[in-house]
Amino acid sequence: MANTLARGLSRGAVEELSRQKGEPAWMLQRRLHAWDVSESTAAPLGRRGDLGTFRAMANFKYQDVSPYIPADGSGTLPAVIQQSLQDALVNERAGHVVQRNASVVHVELDEALKRQGVILTDLDTAVREYPELVQQYFMTKCVPVESNKYTALHAAFWSGGIFLYIPKGVEIEQPILSQIWIDSPASANFVHTLIIADEQSSVRFVAEYNSAFEDEQPSILNDVVEVYAKNEARVEFSNMQDLGLNVWNVTNKNAIHEKDASVTWVMADLGSKVTLENIGATMGGNGSVAELVGVFFTDHDQRLTMNTLSNHAALATNAETLVKGVLAGQSRVEFxxxxxxxxxxxxxxxxxxxxxxxxxxxxxxxxxxxxxxxANEVSASHGATTGQIDEEQLFYLMVRGIRREEAERIIVQGFFEPVLQRVPLENLRARLRRSIVHRMSGTDDLEADTWVDAQERWEIEGVDEHAISLDGTKPEEEIKLTEY
Structure with a gap:
């Protein structure tokens, strides 16, 4: 039976973790190399004058957390986790993986997909049973160990994890769901997801991040997601992060696209005390396509930094990034x-x-x-807006008998709805709407139908799209370069 490691990160802890897992020598060497990289790499501190998320993350006290808290082996999950399994984002699914703290406690995959050669397992098992694939793809090109200090720490201490391989030509119609649960205080959790979509394959993958503990001792989730999309493969990765305010989250996600491959990222950031998020798309194949849809809602004293990269490295590639978010309380967000x-x-x-x-x-x-x-034959544009709800529009709604709180909620819903319509999974759209209503109302007793179609309400009440006053707007900048 595996034992919890003592608090603090060290080279000895890396060796003990690998010993408890019974790993082959090559994985131990990779872990030790990663530890050496982490020791020689400073944590990123951001730029001068930023809002402090990088510095806050750099100051996390790793000496106060255990890097490995395995499952107790009883096979019994706490009631809150069992309930979450019933309320999962995806009811009809092709596969399901549940990780609790450092251990995967449940894996299932449709039998028909197994017969077609699809592999869904925890990464610990993949190291033993599919070493050639893990050695080729694990933190080599997509999210290299040397990317930053946090990726190096992740490569040294990862545990559990999800491994998914889709063979050539296999199209998985139903989504595959992973649920990551943190219910141990003072824990460092390093969760890795590795998806390899072979040529002309397709998959929709949904990842939920949740936590369930009341202790004030903070925990941290350091997760990495790597997606390899081969020629003409299609991958859709949706992530709902709703961690508690006693959990910190640093995440690095990237996809490598081959010829005519398509990868869509859907990111919903609602929880976590401090979140540092890096999301990338490397379009290395001609005609490849990337899409990122991001939604966030922060309140209290939450901090969120989101960094996105659309890296065009081949002919005739296309990418679009759309992020919308709301801030309340004393929260801080950098994009x-x-x-x-x-x-x-x-x-x-x-x-x-x-x-x-x-x-x-x-x-x-x-x-x-x-x-x-x-390059000199390019169409590219970027834009950013920041604003507040227009008081005149609020007044317009209030004189028609709508309470201020409801009027604000209607406008916020109208602000979010266009980007929510870009979320391809209906269950995720519904969950996001409920979560936004909960944040705005302060209660979770409301049903999903309390979401108001704001555009319809505006037509009824006469409130138009100018309900949001965009102070300090940065105008959209567009570059078009053509050489004849």
């Missing part, structure tokens, strides 16, 4: 989006937009969209 077009990436089309709504005078938001253009 930095980058479109990078490499010299050989002619005929690129890439678009980036970020829109933020402030609900209090104490919250702060910064948006920095950027372009790096190395």
């Amino acid at each position: 930095e989006g980058m479109i990078r077009v490499q010299p050989k990436a002619q005929q690129t089309a890439s678009f980036l937009s970020d829109h933020t709504l402030l609900l209090s005078d104490e919250c702060r938001s910064e948006s920095i969209p950027s372009l790096e253009i190395g």
Whole structure:
């Protein structure tokens, strides 16, 4: 039976973790190399004058957390986790993986998919049974160990994890669901998801991050997601992060696209005390396509930094990033989006937009969209807006008998709805709507139908799209370069 490791991160802890897992020598060597990289790499501190998320994450006290808290082996899950399994985002699914703290406690996959060669298992098992695939793809090109200090720590201490391989030509119609649960205080959890979609395959993958403990001792989730989309593969990855405010989250996600491959990221950030998020798409194959849809709602003293990268490295690639979020309380949000077009990436089309709504005078938001253009036949644009609810429009609704709180909620729903319509999974859209209603109302007793179609309400009440006053708007910048 595996034992919980002592608090603090060390080279000895890496060796003990690998010993308890009975890993082959090559994985131990990879872990030790990663530990050496983490020791020689400083934590990123952000830029001068930013809102402090990088520095807050760098100051997390790893000496106070255990890097490995395995399942107790009883096979019994706490009631709150059992309930979450019943209320999962995906009811009809092709596969299901549940990880509790450092251990995967449940794996299931449709028998017909098994016969077609689909592999869904925990990463610990994949190391033993599919070593050639793990050695080739695990933190080599997609999210390299050396990317930053947090990826190096992840590579040294990962445990549990999800491994998914879809063979050539296999199309998985129903989604595959993973649920990550943290219910141990003072724990460091390093969860890895590795998805390999072979040529002309397709999959929809849904990941839920939740926590359930009341202790004030914080825990941290350091997760990495790697997606390899081979020629003409289609991958859709949706992530609902609703961790408690006693959990910190640092996440690195990236996809590598081959010829005509398509990857869609859907990111919903609602929880976590401090979140540092890096999401990328490397379009290395001609005609490949990337899409990122992001939604966030922060309140209290939450901190969120989201960095996105659309890296165009081949001919005729396309990408679009759309992020919308609301801030309340004393929360802080930073968004930095980058479109990078490499010299050989002619005929690129890439678009980036970020829109933020402030609900209090104490919250702060910064948006920095950027372009790096190395080709001369490009269509690229970026834009960012930050604003508050217009008081005149609120008054307009209130004189018609609508309470201020409900009027604000109607406007917020109208702000979110266009981006929610871009979320491909209906259950995720419904969950996001309920979560937004909960945040706005302060109660979870409301049913899903309390979501108001704001556009319809505006037509009834006469409130138009100017209900949000965009102060300090950064105008959209567009670059079109064509060489004849």
